[in-house]
Amino acid sequence: MAIVVDKKEKRRLIALSCKGLLLEHGIKNLTVSQIAKVAGVGKGTIYEYFANKDEIVFEIITLFIDQFQEDLAKVVANDTLTSREKLEYFMLLVFSRNYNKELIIYQEFLSIALSGGSSGIVEFRNNCRDGFEGVLYKIIEQGIKNKELQQNAKLLIPMIRYFHTGLIVDVALGQAEAKEEIDKFINSIFNDIVLQEE
Amino acid sequence: MAIVVDKKEKRRLIALSCKGLLLEHGIKNLTVSQIAKVAGVGKGTIYEYFANKDEIVFEIITLFIDQFQEDLAKVVANDTLTSREKLEYFMLLVFSRNYNKELIIYQEFLSIALSGGSSGIVEFRNNCRDGFEGVLYKIIEQGIKNKELQQNAKLLIPMIRYFHTGLIVDVALGQAEAKEEIDKFINSIFNDIVLQEE
DNA sequence: ACAATATTGACCGACGGTCGGTCAAAAAAG
DNA sequence: CTTTTTTGACCGACCGTCGGTCAATATTGT
Numbered sequence: 001m002a003i004v005v006d007k008k009e010k011r012r013l014i015a016l017s018c019k020g021l022l023l024e025h026g027i028k029n030l031t032v033s034q035i036a037k038v039a040g041v042g043k044g045t046i047y048e049y050f051a052n053k054d055e056i057v058f059e060i061i062t063l064f065i066d067q068f069q070e071d072l073a074k075v076v077a078n079d080t081l082t083s084r085e086k087l088e089y090f091m092l093l094v095f096s097r098n099y100n101k102e103l104i105i106y107q108e109f110l111s112i113a114l115s116g117g118s119s120g121i122v123e124f125r126n127n128c129r130d131g132f133e134g135v136l137y138k139i140i141e142q143g144i145k146n147k148e149l150q151q152n153a154k155l156l157i158p159m160i161r162y163f164h165t166g167l168i169v170d171v172a173l174g175q176a177e178a179k180e181e182i183d184k185f186i187n188s189i190f191n192d193i194v195l196q197e198e
Numbered sequence: 199m200a201i202v203v204d205k206k207e208k209r210r211l212i213a214l215s216c217k218g219l220l221l222e223h224g225i226k227n228l229t230v231s232q233i234a235k236v237a238g239v240g241k242g243t244i245y246e247y248f249a250n251k252d253e254i255v256f257e258i259i260t261l262f263i264d265q266f267q268e269d270l271a272k273v274v275a276n277d278t279l280t281s282r283e284k285l286e287y288f289m290l291l292v293f294s295r296n297y298n299k300e301l302i303i304y305q306e307f308l309s310i311a312l313s314g315g316s317s318g319i320v321e322f323r324n325n326c327r328d329g330f331e332g333v334l335y336k337i338i339e340q341g342i343k344n345k346e347l348q349q350n351a352k353l354l355i356p357m358i359r360y361f362h363t364g365l366i367v368d369v370a371l372g373q374a375e376a377k378e379e380i381d382k383f384i385n386s387i388f389n390d391i392v393l394q395e396e
Numbered sequence: 397a398c399a400a401t402a403t404t405g406a407c408c409g410a411c412g413g414t415c416g417g418t419c420a421a422a423a424a425a426g
Numbered sequence: 427c428t429t430t431t432t433t434g435a436c437c438g439a440c441c442g443t444c445g446g447t448c449a450a451t452a453t454t455g456t
Contacts, residue, residue: 005435026314032412042437044414053412107312114309114370115226125371158374159383162364169363172312173323176356185357230445240404242447251445 011049014039015059022060023101027108030057054112058121061109064102068094069131076138083143088186090139091164095171095178107172110165133157148190156189209247212237213257220258221299225306228255249318252310256322259307262300263326266292270333274340281341286384288337289362293369293376305370308363331355346388354387 017039022030032053036043050056075081075089094103113121136157143149163185170176215237220228230251234241248254273279273287292301311319334355341347361383368374 028313031410033410036438043412044437045435047413048435110367111309111312114305114312114367116224116306122371122373126373129368129373155382156386158379159361159386162361162368162374162379162383163357164360165364165367166360166362167364169308169312169367170327170360173320175320175324175327176360181356181360184353185360188354188357229443231443234405241445242404243402245446246402 007049011059012063014041014046014049015056015063018056019060019063022057022105022108026104027057027111032056055120057108057112058124061105062124064105065109065128068099068102069135072132072135076135083139083146083148084186084190086139086142087136087160087189088182090135091160091167091182091186092179094168095182103168103171107168110169129161132161136160153189160189205247209257210261212239212244212247213254213261216254217258217261220255220303224302225255225310230254253318255307255310256318259303260322262303263329266297266300267329267333274333274336281337281344281346282384282388284337284340285334285358285387286380288333289358289380289384290377292366293380301366301369305366308367327359330359334358351387358387 014035018030018035021034021038025034030053032046033043035056036046039046046056050059072090072093075086075093078086081089093099094106113125137154140149140153140157144151144153167176167178167181171178212233216228216233219232219236223232230244231241233254234244237244244254248257270288270291273284273291276284279287291297292304311323335352338347338351338355342349342351365374365376365379369376
């Protein structure tokens, strides 16, 4: 038998090599030929590892999201912050300067997902959602323990995610100032809904 | 001087003629040649009235949204409904059976917008936002007048929009049951935030 | 008749994706 | 240890499609 490569690893390597290309050009102006050139393989080879262009992009995006969720986990573990501060950090992180490019990537990902994503994309997004909700859950649970929040605050978790997603969409269109909207939102939550009554 | 056609009107006519085509094929599988054929003009003529394919799609989508907003306006004008009922109707309408296809189109529109929209997209989306917020404003104003809502309810208008947009995204990925989520959301708003205290 | 404008579809270049063929490494045979 | 065979990774010329262009033609008002 001839050589057998680790397909999964090679996918990762190809994706890694053209991370910058995606950030620079965006999905629309990113061609498979370019990817092949930068990855140092023939165009045909690309299609040995990916079913189509979207899958390539998707693999690159996975790299970013994994990194992002690691960063989030660190914040949640930080015990010097109130749950309100954590929530604000959680919601703002993707809009921060150092995640500027990743935000664009995430928007591009949403773009693919919205235009009839493959089953792989859906699965991935499920994991994403579970990851984010998990972080949120921990934040809010801590808030409840600290008496910053009422018990029913947990019910808000999906709503917070929807709000956040919607905000990402509007920011993509230059129609929203993220920090301002998030502050207003968190104020509503903490002042009107779930602030522990004393 | 020769004839001068009403460009705006012709745009509308071309868009109208291929409404069905868009609903049937979706944006990705809709070709300019098809549009030209159905509209009964040459492909070159299309480009006399539209700068690019996206613009054609937006024009068609505009038709849908206009229709949609008309439907919404009717509900707002109906004085037999409480503002809570109106809000629920407002948020659910796009997910209803008879707007099934339009929802898909709107999701595809968001997809295009997210992957680096032109200035035309942004302008269009601005109008959309203003339209929706206008309807929301009326609903909530009525609620305040009827003492169903507190004064500060108006502050929630952008938040409601973000939530709604986020929900549309998640529904596209089969990750949310619209009615259920909306009910929960409206409950939160009316029970916890802005219900008039008696 | 003439000028101005509207219309057209053949044409173009770019792109995503395919396919027959090449080649080096590994396995089998001698 | 050498030769032969098999395997599958790799390639890039090629294909069909599509968005967009443009020179030629048709239509209209004066």
